[in-house]
Every structure is written in C-alpha cells, then in structure tokens.
Amino acid sequence: MISTMSMNHRRHDAESPQIPEAYSPKPSKSWTSVRPIDYLLREQRLVFILLGMGIASCYFMLQRDTMIAVDHQHAAYNAMLDSTGGGHRISLETPTFPAIRSNPLITSSGGKIPLGLRRKALRVVVTGGAGFVGSHLVDRLVDRGDQVIVVDNFFTGRKENLQRHFGNPNFELIRHDVVEPILLEVDQIYHLACPASPVHYKHNPVKTIKTNVMGTLNMLGLAKRVGARFLLTSTSEVYGDPLEHPQKEEYWGNVNPIGVRSCYDEGKRTAETLTMDYHRGADVEVRIARIFNTYGPRMCIDDGRVVSNFVAQALRKEPMTVYGDGKQTRSFQFVSDLVEGLMRLMEGDHIGPFNLGNPGEFTMLELAEVVKEVIDPNAKIEFHPNTADDPHMRKPDISKAKEKLGWEPKIALKDGLPLMVEDFRQRVFGDRQEKIEPAV
Numbered sequence: 001m002i003s004t005m006s007m008n009h010r011r012h013d014a015e016s017p018q019i020p021e022a023y024s025p026k027p028s029k030s031w032t033s034v035r036p037i038d039y040l041l042r043e044q045r046l047v048f049i050l051l052g053m054g055i056a057s058c059y060f061m062l063q064r065d066t067m068i069a070v071d072h073q074h075a076a077y078n079a080m081l082d083s084t085g086g087g088h089r090i091s092l093e094t095p096t097f098p099a100i101r102s103n104p105l106i107t108s109s110g111g112k113i114p115l116g117l118r119r120k121a122l123r124v125v126v127t128g129g130a131g132f133v134g135s136h137l138v139d140r141l142v143d144r145g146d147q148v149i150v151v152d153n154f155f156t157g158r159k160e161n162l163q164r165h166f167g168n169p170n171f172e173l174i175r176h177d178v179v180e181p182i183l184l185e186v187d188q189i190y191h192l193a194c195p196a197s198p199v200h201y202k203h204n205p206v207k208t209i210k211t212n213v214m215g216t217l218n219m220l221g222l223a224k225r226v227g228a229r230f231l232l233t234s235t236s237e238v239y240g241d242p243l244e245h246p247q248k249e250e251y252w253g254n255v256n257p258i259g260v261r262s263c264y265d266e267g268k269r270t271a272e273t274l275t276m277d278y279h280r281g282a283d284v285e286v287r288i289a290r291i292f293n294t295y296g297p298r299m300c301i302d303d304g305r306v307v308s309n310f311v312a313q314a315l316r317k318e319p320m321t322v323y324g325d326g327k328q329t330r331s332f333q334f335v336s337d338l339v340e341g342l343m344r345l346m347e348g349d350h351i352g353p354f355n356l357g358n359p360g361e362f363t364m365l366e367l368a369e370v371v372k373e374v375i376d377p378n379a380k381i382e383f384h385p386n387t388a389d390d391p392h393m394r395k396p397d398i399s400k401a402k403e404k405l406g407w408e409p410k411i412a413l414k415d416g417l418p419l420m421v422e423d424f425r426q427r428v429f430g431d432r433q434e435k436i437e438p439a440v
Contacts (some may be wrong), residue, residue, distance in 0.1 A: 007356045038216035059248050062274070088108070092366030103268035122171075123186045125149045125228075127178050128193035128221060130157030132298050133291075136335050137190060138162060142171055149184060152193070153177040160174060161298050178215035179207075184222065189230045191219045194268075196235070198261065198387070199304035205263035212267030220278040223285075231287040231346045232275045234353060236394055238290060246395040249290070249353050260388050272353065279351065285372045287345050292357025296416060297423035307332060310368055311417075311424050313374040324386030326365040329393050333358035335417035344405045358409040365373060367413075374417050 012096070070435040124141050128134045129150030134157065141148045150162060176182055178193045184389045194211045195201040201208040201398040216232065223230040231357055239247045240255030255265045295307040302312055310320045333356070341356040362370070372379045401407045 012392060025278075030319065048281050058084035066405050073149050121145045122188055123147045123149070123187045124182055124190065125151060125186045126190045126228050127151045127215070128157060129190075130154060130159060130161055130173070131192065131196075132156075132161075132191075132218055132296070132300065132337060133294060133335060134192045135161035135298055136296070137192070137339050138165065138171075140339050140343060143169060146184060148172070148254075149174060149186065151176045151178060151182065156195055156197075156300055158298075178218055181218045182222065185226055186222075189219055189223050189228050190233070190342065190346065191216060191231065192233045192416060195264075195301035197300065197305050198264075199302070200235065200300075201264040208263040209267040212264070212271045216271040216274050220274060220284060220286075224282050226279060229285040229287070229346065230275065230278075231289065231342065232271055233342070234268045234272050234288055234290045235264070236290055236292040236355070236357065236396065237261070238272065239391075239394075240265060240271050241391045242393060245393050245399040246359065247355065248397045249355055249400055253308045284433075286351055287348075288354070289342055289345055289356050291338060292355065292394065293330050293332050294335055294338050294357075296420050298335075299420065299424075301424065306330065306364060306367065307371075307417075307420070308424075310371040311364060311375065311421055312428060314371050314379045315421070315428050316424055317376070317379075319380040319382035320368050321382055321384055322364050322368060323384050323390065324364075326368070326381075326383070327363050328386075328390065329361045329363050329395060330367070331358045331361050331395050332367070332413055333409045334411035334419075338410055341401065341405065341407045345409050350404045352388075352406065355396035355398050356407075357398065358400060358413075359396055359398055360413065361395045362413070370413060370417060372423055374414075 002353050013115070013426075070158040126134050126138055126141070126148060127139045129148070134150070134152070138148055138150060147170045148165075151174050153176065155385075162173060166173075178191075193215055195203070195208055217240075220230060222228065236247070236257070239251060239253040242251065243254050244251045255269065256262055257266055259265075272288055275286045275288055279286040293305070293307070295305075299305070299308045301308060303309075313320045336359070338356055342355070345352065345354055345356075368379075368381050397410060
C-alpha cells in the first residue's frame with residue numbers, strides 16, 4: 001500500500017506543470033562586433049578604402065578633362081580644314097566594337113583623329129594582297145603600323161611583291177582561295193581578290209564569277225561575324241560600253257550579260273549587290289570603290305592590259321599592238337594615287353560607290369606615243385582587229401570623290417610611266433642592261 005501511494009505521488013509530481021523561468025532577452029551586441037564592420041575597422045582598412053576611392057575619383061575627373069580637351073582640339077582642327085578647304089579627315093572608328101562608337105561618353109574611341117595624336121593600330125586583312133594593287137596597299141598599311149594579313153591563292157599574285165615584309169611580326173601571309181570560307185579576327189577587310197585583266201579573267205570565266213560571288217559572300221560573312229568594316233574593290237567595267245560620258249556613279253551601265261567579258265563585268269555588279277544587301281540587311285559597315293585603269297610597278301607583264309602590253313612590247317623591240325582603230329579612250333591613274341583613295345574611302349564615313357580614277361583621257365594612239373617617248377622613239381605600232389565588247393570610251397567623273405573624300409589623283413602619266421618602265425625593264429631583262437636610245 002505504501003508502495004502504491006509512493007507511485008501515485010511520483011506520478012502526481014511528473015504530471016504537475018513546470019513553471020517556466022522568466023524570459024530575459026539576450027544582451028544586444030555592439031555594432032563594432034558585427035564581423036564585416038569589425039573587419040573594416042581593424043588595421044585602418046576603411047581609411048585605405050576611402051583613400052583609394054578618392055584617388056580613383058581624381059583620375060576619372062582628370063581623364064574627363066583630357067577627353068574634353070581632345071574633343072575641343074579635334075573641333076578646332078576640323079574648323080581649320082573647313083576654313084582652308086584642304087587636308088583630309090581620318091576616321092578612327094573601331095568597327096569591331098560598334099557599342100563603343102555609339103557611347104557619347106567614350107569620345108576617344110570614335111570619330112576622327114585630332115592633329116598630332118597617334119591612331120590605334122588595326123588588324124587588317126587584304127584579299128588578293130600579293131597582286132599588283134594589293135601589294136602596294138599592303139606596303140602602306142604595314143608602314144602605317146597596322147597588323148596586316150594577306151590572303152591570296154597566287155593565281156595572279158606573286159610572293160616577290162611582298163618580299164620586303166617577310167620577317168615582319170606585323171605581317172602574315174596565308175595561301176587561301178576566298179571561294180572557301182576562312183575564320184579571322186580583324187577590324188577591316190580590303191576585298192581585292194579577283195583576276196582583273198582580260199587575259200586572266202577569261203582564262204577560267206566560271207572561276208572568275210565564283211570568285212566575285214562566293215568570295216565576296218565569304219568575306220561579307222566574315223565582316224558580319226567579327227564586326228569588321230568591309231571595302232569592295234569593284235571596277236569601271238560595271239559601266240560596260242557606256243552611253244554616258246564621263247561616267248558618274250549614278251549611271252547604271254550598258255553591259256552585255258552574256259558576253260565573253262561578262263564573267264568579270266556582271267560578277268562585279270553582283271558583288272556590289274551583295275555588299276549593299278549585307279549593309280541593309282545585316283548592318284555591315286561597307287565601302288565600294290569603282291577602280292578605273294591603273295598602272296605602275298608590279299603589274300603582270302603581258303596581262304592583256306594596254307599599258308603593260310605597250311611597255312613590255314616596246315622594251316622587247318616588238319611592235320605595239322593597237323586593237324581596232326586606236327581611237328578608244330581610257331584614263332590612267334598611278335597605283336599610289338589609287339591606294340590613297342582606297343584608304344581614304346575605308347577610313348571615311350561614306351559608303352559609296354566612288355569612282356577612283358584619273359579623269360585625264362587618252363586614245364590608244366596617244367598612249368602609244370607617250371610610251372614611245374619614254375622608251376623608244378623608233379617603236380612601231382601594229383593594228384589588230386578589236387576584241388569583243390571592248391568599251392569605246394572610259395573616263396571617270398570623280399566629283400563625288402573630291403567632295404566626300406578630299407581625293408584626286410596627283411601623278412600625271414608622263415611622271416608615273418617612267419617608274420613603271422624601270423620596274424618592267426628589271427623584270428624583262430634581269431641583270432642585262434638594255435641600252436635604250438634617249439628620247440628626242
């Protein structure tokens with residue numbers, strides 16, 4: 001019984017409610033004991049952070065003042081150009097980063113180069129860069145300090161044209177046919193790749209038009225992919241046998257679409273179409289140059305173009321071949337003038353197309369007389385039947401290039417031809433010194 005009472009007592013104790021202790025909140029911690037703040041306050045870290053912020057603020061304020069000063073200098077320089085009517089404005093746009101160009105706060109990444117400031121070196125690809133015009137363009141770009149990549153399949157180009165750049169760390173040569181795609185990281189694309197003389201582009205007309213169409217498509221695709229600016233070297237042949245004289249850029253041409261020259265003429269017209277379609281549809285930055293007859297050192301000997309034919313024949317003491325009656329007209333620009341025009345077009349703000357040529361007009365007989373004066377007064381002229389679809393007149397109207405690019409040719413035919421003759425003489429005769437009677 002006692003045991004039962006003891007068990008009941010324990011049960012009563014266990015079932016009796018426990019009175020909780022009075023609640024007392026935890027003591028609040030000092031704000032200095034919070035871990036991140038405590039970390040900052042130790043060893044004067046906060047002082048150094050504030051000091052760094054002050055230095056950074058001073059730097060960016062000074063940088064802003066410098067940008068404003070540069071902008072004022074640029075405005076003064078352009079005002080000087082406008083007042084004098086001379087000079088050339090050079091653009092320093094960064095085609096690879098259009099977002100930077102559109103940011104008004106980053107003034108040093110776009111616009112024009114103020115006088116005395118050094119331009120940013122660019123990565124530039126030149127297709128057909130081992131050829132006549134391309135190699136002279138490469139010379140200028142490398143000398144300017146750009147990193148230049150030449151893409152050429154050497155159908156008409158020659159490695160000798162680029163020999164002076166071998167070993168230069170800013171120069172790279174790739175043997176490649178632009179009909180096949182290529183992946184590169186570049187800022188600018190000069191697309192020159194295509195046979196340009198009748199002898200060469202008639203040799204394989206299907207390959208010629210593939211180069212103009214597929215090659216241009218591949219290069220435009222590359223420009224779209226990497227955000228590069230693209231320049232197409234078109235031709236005066238897009239005007240065909242013109243019914244307008246001189247030819248303006250607005251003239252649509254008179255071209256035979258099924259003739260023996262149409263692989264080149266229509267190929268270039270299609271290339272211009274593709275270029276503008278990529279500009280309108282894919283927002284690719286493009287430039288179009290229509291090149292008229294060009295001469296100078298490194299032209300292919302016997303390539304069917306009239307200047308090289310006349311010079312090579314006169315040096316070899318062969319009769320100079322004139323097709324037709326010799327009254328067809330052409331205009332001839334020296335290659336350095338053309339290169340200057342191409343670079344101004346690429347660096348400028350205008351799409352084009354632009355005629356790049358010398359408005360000085362010569363008949364074939366007049367050209368033959370100039371060659372005789374420079375090389376051999378006793379040279380003979382031989383007449384042959386005219387070739388198919390040969391234009392009767394060719395003379396550029398360069399008013400647009402003068403106004404928009406500030407460009408016009410400087411070297412007259414009588415001054416440029418001797419430079420070409422010397423180059424041809426070295427290549428035709430090699431080490432043999434040919435004695436030419438002086439012109440009377």
